[in-house]
Amino acid sequence: MDVLKRSYRLQIMLSAEELAILDAWRFEKRLPNRAGAVRALLQRGLIAKGYDAERGARSVDFGVLNRPGD
Incomplete structure (x- = not known):
């Protein structure tokens, strides 16, 4: 059985x-x-x-760390 490990809490x-x-x-x-x-x-x-979360995306792939014009 594949057990999911959820180690982060989001409120x-x-x-x-x-x-x-x-x-x-x-x-x-x-x-x-x-x-x-x-x-x-x-x-x-x-x-x-x-x-796609399965591809191992990083936060920079989502544009979280980039500002317009960077």
Whole structure:
């Protein structure tokens, strides 16, 4: 069995409306918890924008460290 190692914690703040939407989506997709729903949505968003976590991308690949004009 392949065990996922999640050693980083991310804390976010949501409005009541965002949380309600997240919960509705989570229940529709039958995900067991909010953390799993957030991970699934993050992964879908990144894939939709053409990012692939499996390729070992660095933060510079996402434009985090570059400023316009660099």
